[in-house]
Amino acid sequence: MNKKETIAEVGFILDTYCEGCLVKKFLRQDYGKCAAQKFCIRECTVGEQLKKLGKNLT
Known part of the structure; x- marks a missing residue:
């Protein structure tokens, strides 16, 4: 997968799974941005996926 495809995949994942995440919203309200x-x-499986994709960019 080249860098352009990787960036597109990261954007898709963020838009699909992270944009309306209730866990992230709850943690951010109660514990702050850093905790979220x-x-x-x-801990999030989507975050693990994003880390793997991020390694392709370096």
Whole structure:
């Protein structure tokens, strides 16, 4: 997968799964942006997918 395809895939995933995520919204309201980002990166399966795609960009 080239960089252009990877970026498109990341955008699709963010728009599809992360845009209206209730868990992210709840964590952000109660614990702040940093806690929500930590959850998304470390525990969410979508975040794991995004990390794998991000490695293709470096």
